Amino acid sequence: MSSAATTVAQSVPGAVASAVAAQETGTGSTPNSPTPPGAVPGGTGGRGPATDYADYRIIPARHPWRWVGTAVVALGVAGIAWSLATNPRWEWGVVAQWFTAQSIVNGLLETLKLTAISGALGFILGFVLALMRLSASPLLVSVSWTFSWIFRSTPLLVQMLLWYNLGYLYEKISLGIPFTDIRFFEAQTTTLISQFAAAVLGLTLNQAAYSAEIIRGGILSVDQGQLEAAAALGIPAWRRSTRIVLPQAMRAILPTAFNEVIGLVKGTSIVYVLAYSELFYTVQVIYNRTQQVLPLLLVATLWYVVITSVLSIFQYYIERHYSKGAVRTLPLTPLQKARKFFATHAPASRDTARERGIR
Amino acid sequence: MSTATDATAAGTAEPATAASAANTLKPIPTRGLVEITKVRKAFGATEVLKDITLTVEPGGVAVIVGPSGSGKSTLLRTINHLEKVDGGFIAIDGTLVGYEVRGNKLHELREKDILKQRTEIGMVFQNFNLFPHLTALENVTEAPVVAPRSGKARRSKAEARERGLELLDRVGLKDRAGAYPRQLSGGQQQRVAIARALALDPKILLFDEPTSALDPELVNEVLDVIRELATSGTTLIIVTHEMGFARDVADTVVFMDQGRIVEQGHPQDIFTNPREKRTQSFFSKVIEPAFNI
Numbered sequence: 272m273s274s275a276a277t278t279v280a281q282s283v284p285g286a287v288a289s290a291v292a293a294q295e296t297g298t299g300s301t302p303n304s305p306t307p308p309g310a311v312p313g314g315t316g317g318r319g320p321a322t323d324y325a326d327y328r329i330i331p332a333r334h335p336w337r338w339v340g341t342a343v344v345a346l347g348v349a350g351i352a353w354s355l356a357t358n359p360r361w362e363w364g365v366v367a368q369w370f371t372a373q374s375i376v377n378g379l380l381e382t383l384k385l386t387a388i389s390g391a392l393g394f395i396l397g398f399v400l401a402l403m404r405l406s407a408s409p410l411l412v413s414v415s416w417t418f419s420w421i422f423r424s425t426p427l428l429v430q431m432l433l434w435y436n437l438g439y440l441y442e443k444i445s446l447g448i449p450f451t452d453i454r455f456f457e458a459q460t461t462t463l464i465s466q467f468a469a470a471v472l473g474l475t476l477n478q479a480a481y482s483a484e485i486i487r488g489g490i491l492s493v494d495q496g497q498l499e500a501a502a503a504l505g506i507p508a509w510r511r512s513t514r515i516v517l518p519q520a521m522r523a524i525l526p527t528a529f530n531e532v533i534g535l536v537k538g539t540s541i542v543y544v545l546a547y548s549e550l551f552y553t554v555q556v557i558y559n560r561t562q563q564v565l566p567l568l569l570v571a572t573l574w575y576v577v578i579t580s581v582l583s584i585f586q587y588y589i590e591r592h593y594s595k596g597a598v599r600t601l602p603l604t605p606l607q608k609a610r611k612f613f614a615t616h617a618p619a620s621r622d623t624a625r626e627r628g629i630r
Numbered sequence: 631m632s633t634a635t636d637a638t639a640a641g642t643a644e645p646a647t648a649a650s651a652a653n654t655l656k657p658i659p660t661r662g663l664v665e666i667t668k669v670r671k672a673f674g675a676t677e678v679l680k681d682i683t684l685t686v687e688p689g690g691v692a693v694i695v696g697p698s699g700s701g702k703s704t705l706l707r708t709i710n711h712l713e714k715v716d717g718g719f720i721a722i723d724g725t726l727v728g729y730e731v732r733g734n735k736l737h738e739l740r741e742k743d744i745l746k747q748r749t750e751i752g753m754v755f756q757n758f759n760l761f762p763h764l765t766a767l768e769n770v771t772e773a774p775v776v777a778p779r780s781g782k783a784r785r786s787k788a789e790a791r792e793r794g795l796e797l798l799d800r801v802g803l804k805d806r807a808g809a810y811p812r813q814l815s816g817g818q819q820q821r822v823a824i825a826r827a828l829a830l831d832p833k834i835l836l837f838d839e840p841t842s843a844l845d846p847e848l849v850n851e852v853l854d855v856i857r858e859l860a861t862s863g864t865t866l867i868i869v870t871h872e873m874g875f876a877r878d879v880a881d882t883v884v885f886m887d888q889g890r891i892v893e894q895g896h897p898q899d900i901f902t903n904p905r906e907k908r909t910q911s912f913f914s915k916v917i918e919p920a921f922n923i
Contacts (some may be wrong), residue, residue: 494759496755496757496759497759497761499712499755499759500753500755500759500760500761501761502712502745502748503710503712503748503751503752503753503755504748504749504753504772504773504777504826504827504830505745505746505748505749505773505777505778505779505830506745506772506773506776506777507742507745507776507777507778508741510776514772514776515761518763519761519762519763593763595763595810596762596763596764596765596810596811596812597762597763597812598812599812599813
């Protein structure tokens with residue numbers, strides 16, 4: 272309220288000057304009865320007399336409550352930051368000491384390796400499962416459905432341990448023609464399934480079950496008319512999937528898919544049950560020795576935060592790439608927004624209606 | 631107009647001249663004969679096409695009219711095998727659509743061969759169905775580069791691009807080649823869709839209510855493009871509710887109702903004195919009293 276009053280008060284001198292100017296030049300012909308000068312710019316209608324406002328100064332609307340809200344939140348954030356910085360029990364020194372330690376970095380690389388491999392394989396297998404589920408063959412549909420059903424029902428922990436102990440169930444693994452004695456390949460299960468293999472198998476199959484549903488949802492979100500048009504143009508089936516349907520499905524797939532990948536980054540920590548030395552297991556080993564539990568958990572957390580942040584940036588730009596054509600004009604990226612902010616806000620005080628292009 | 635004729639000539643010159651040299655007795659348009667014989671089609675228990683027989687001469691313009699639900703669109707979609715027929719057959723220039731004759735058996739064609747047949751038949755949809763993530767030009771050039779074509783090599787990207795720009799020019803949209811469909815008006819989108827259908831130099835063009843999704847003031851820009859195509863020697867089969875346009879452009883008007891062809895003939899005859907009662911009552915509803923013949 273007070274801001275509106277200020278606007279009117281500030282505008283009065285300018286208004287008088289320009290009203291006089293308008294009378295002198297004869298441009299401001301008013302069809303209505305003459306209005307008192309002070310009422311013109313403060314008036315709410317905007318459709319009043321056709322005065323030329325081009326040389327008026329523009330006073331941006333004020334938002335005092337926005338500032339109050341900002342201040343409250345800023346205070347809260349500052350309080351949290353202060354406590355983080357000053358409470359000695361966080362032991363930031365220990366965190367800093369371990370953050371880039373060789374063993375931690377090795378663990379981090381293992382985590383990234385597991386995420387990349389099982390993420391990629393999981394989504395490839397998920398894509399195949401989604402296509403199977405959407406195919407016309409009842410067998411393929413039910414196989415795909417059963418796969419998702421089993422792997423979404425079993426706890427990841429159980430899957431891990433099951434794969435790792437596969438040697439108990441099947442001593443040897445062989446590749447050959449079923450129901451015959453022909454074998455192309457045969458090996459001891461325990462030598463074949465290492466910790467790494469068990470981890471990748473478990474994570475991949477689990478990931479595939481979830482991503483199959485995500486990809487299927489994305490494909491279903493594409494209008495049937497698109498497939499029809501592509502078929503009518505004689506575009507081959509594989510090309511229809513990859514060039515016409517999938518790029519459009521990506522818009523629906525990506526947000527959830529990135530959720531999954533970010534979940535997977537942290538999900539890899541479950542392979543500690545296999546004593547596989549990824550980030551989380553490494554941290555556990557260290558704090559069991561040094562008893563600095565919280566600082567070391569903090570080290571792991573900070574690395575997960577870093578990975579998630581990098582992935583989020585990727586997500587933003589990949590989503591932007593696939594929104595081509597879906598919106599009339601792409602919104603600005605944060606970088607572009609920042610540049611625009613600094614470009615336009617520097618001379619803000621001398622803004623007039625003419626400069627803003629308002630007539 | 632001259633560019634339009636050039637464009638057609640560039641795409642179709644060779645087969646056309648070869649054919650007319652071999653048989654000088656035939657009139658100029660020699661490709662695009664559509665013969666529909668006793669076609670039946672049912673969706674579940676509903677019969678949508680009942681014994682449809684219709685012939686469209688090469689280069690002819692047939693306009694199919696009738697109340698909604700009369701089977702017009704379904705008939706159109708059987709011509710390029712988007713819908714399989716339950717009975718009867720459809721032939722284009724004497725070749726069956728969707729089947730191959732071997733001995734005295736009809737073998738269902740494989741996907742690849744159906745696609746080949748479809749490249750000879752362009753289709754324009756009511757809702758345009760442009761690919762929204764591709765620019766206008768990419769929409770037009772996609773099929774010529776990847777679609778298998780009988781007797782013709784796939785176009786190189788550069789060739790397709792050149793031809794695509796030519797076609798966009800022909801529909802008056804050369805300057806919007808880089809625009810995405812959502813950045814275009816409905817009329818412009820439909821013109822891009824027409825250019826896209828023309829990109830494979832089809833013998834036959836099918837239009838499924840091409841102006842029904844358009845604002846009234848945008849209808850004419852699309853109809854003008856179709857009018858121009860009507861004189862190009864390509865066979866056109868058009869489902870529409872635009873009666874004035876039908877009268878102008880058609881050489882045969884087909885009136886369908888409840889899955890049957892009730893009446894067909896020259897537009898002059900059908901519009902001024904329809905023989906069948908059903909046709910009379912339909913036209914009395916859709917043609918305004920001020921309509922001048």
